Amino acid sequence: MYLDSSHGLRIKAALHTHTSNSDGLLPPEKVVEYYGKRGYSVIVLTDHGKITRVKNRKDLLVVPGVELSCGRTLLGEPYHILAVGLDDERVLRIRDVQEVIDYINSGGGIAIVAHPYWSGAVHQDLVKLRGFTAIEIFNYGCEVEVSKGFSLHIWDSLLTRGVKVWGVAVDDAHRYLLPPLDADGGWVVVHAEDVDLDHVLKSLKEGRFYSSTGPAFTKIRYDHGVLEVETEGVKRISVISSNGRGLPVDMNTIKWLSKIDERNGYEISINNVNSDGLCITVSLGKTSIETHVEDDRIKRLVVENGKWEGYIRLEVADARGRKAWSNPIFL
Numbered sequence: 668m669y670l671d672s673s674h675g676l677r678i679k680a681a682l683h684t685h686t687s688n689s690d691g692l693l694p695p696e697k698v699v700e701y702y703g704k705r706g707y708s709v710i711v712l713t714d715h716g717k718i719t720r721v722k723n724r725k726d727l728l729v730v731p732g733v734e735l736s737c738g739r740t741l742l743g744e745p746y747h748i749l750a751v752g753l754d755d756e757r758v759l760r761i762r763d764v765q766e767v768i769d770y771i772n773s774g775g776g777i778a779i780v781a782h783p784y785w786s787g788a789v790h791q792d793l794v795k796l797r798g799f800t801a802i803e804i805f806n807y808g809c810e811v812e813v814s815k816g817f818s819l820h821i822w823d824s825l826l827t828r829g830v831k832v833w834g835v836a837v838d839d840a841h842r843y844l845l846p847p848l849d850a851d852g853g854w855v856v857v858h859a860e861d862v863d864l865d866h867v868l869k870s871l872k873e874g875r876f877y878s879s880t881g882p883a884f885t886k887i888r889y890d891h892g893v894l895e896v897e898t899e900g901v902k903r904i905s906v907i908s909s910n911g912r913g914l915p916v917d918m919n920t921i922k923w924l925s926k927i928d929e930r931n932g933y934e935i936s937i938n939n940v941n942s943d944g945l946c947i948t949v950s951l952g953k954t955s956i957e958t959h960v961e962d963d964r965i966k967r968l969v970v971e972n973g974k975w976e977g978y979i980r981l982e983v984a985d986a987r988g989r990k991a992w993s994n995p996i997f998l
């Protein structure tokens with residue numbers, strides 16, 4: 668999974684939304700308009716058990732989709748599966764969760780496991796399934812309503828078990844303009860050549876996107892043991908790997924490191940790169956961590972020889988605590 672903003676388009680997409688065709692408060696055209704006004708180029712209407720169709724607008728790609736309740740988790744709750752890019756009513760009649768996923772794939776769509784935490788799903792419920800492209804790692808609606816929006820630990824459990832699955836942030840919007848507001852709080856930024864169904868679905872399948880509630884990645888690259896990450900400026904970057912492996916880089920630590928006289932055994936070099944910029948390199952054994960800071964924000968991180976295993980993924984946080992997540996890079 669490599670991203671580079673200098674190639675192709677960056678497309679803001681809402682993958683999970685409801686309209687008044689199921690339990691959403693706005694009619695389909697108004698939902699599309701809502702996202703159109705907020706910089707989205709792709710929207711998937713995922714009403715419960717119903718495929719909602721609207722006319723495509725010039726500036727906005729409306730992708731067919733549906734949210735399906737099927738099967739049972741260990742706790743006895745139904746799975747909720749999003750079918751993205753599938754315009755076929757026959758999927759609505761399937762009850763078995765694996766058959767639903769297989770049908771979505773055979774029709775050229777993408778299957779996403781919605782809000783695992785909210786559904787009471789544990790990783791045993793997901794590890795036995797095959798063929799789902801992503802799970803919702805952040806669901807804004809579930810967070811706003813019952814503080815069960817984050818499903819990151821299930822993702823890491825799956826990744827540690829070797830399941831290759833992407834993570835998406837979504838709204839699952841129902842209320843839109845009526846508090847508690849549940850829209851425009853979680854989205855994905857897809858890197859694709861063009862804003863059309865084929866290109867967008869291909870990028871989603873291949874994991875060429877990141878998830879966000881605010882911050883942006885501009886580059887992610889891993890090559891021969893060197894991890895390079897660039898952002899538009901964040902307070903913290905965490906590299907996350909299997910079990911307890913990983914490392915955090917945050918502005919508080921950088922400020923502390925750049926001030927202390929006693930380096931306490933750390934091997935540190937600090938170079939001013941320009942008037943308000945700083946490049947600080949820390950070596951810990953064989954691992955070297957180079958951080959570029961500008962205007963009190965981290966713009967770039969380069970890690971060489973990190974102690975990772977299985978996969979690495981990135982999480983960043985901005986000054987307001989908003990986060991973005993990369994997809995995993997499998998080692």
Ligand SMILES: [Zn+2]
Pocket residue numbers: 734747781782
């Ligand atoms: Zn749901």
Ligand SMILES: [Zn+2]
Pocket residue numbers: 683685734839
């Ligand atoms: Zn939903």
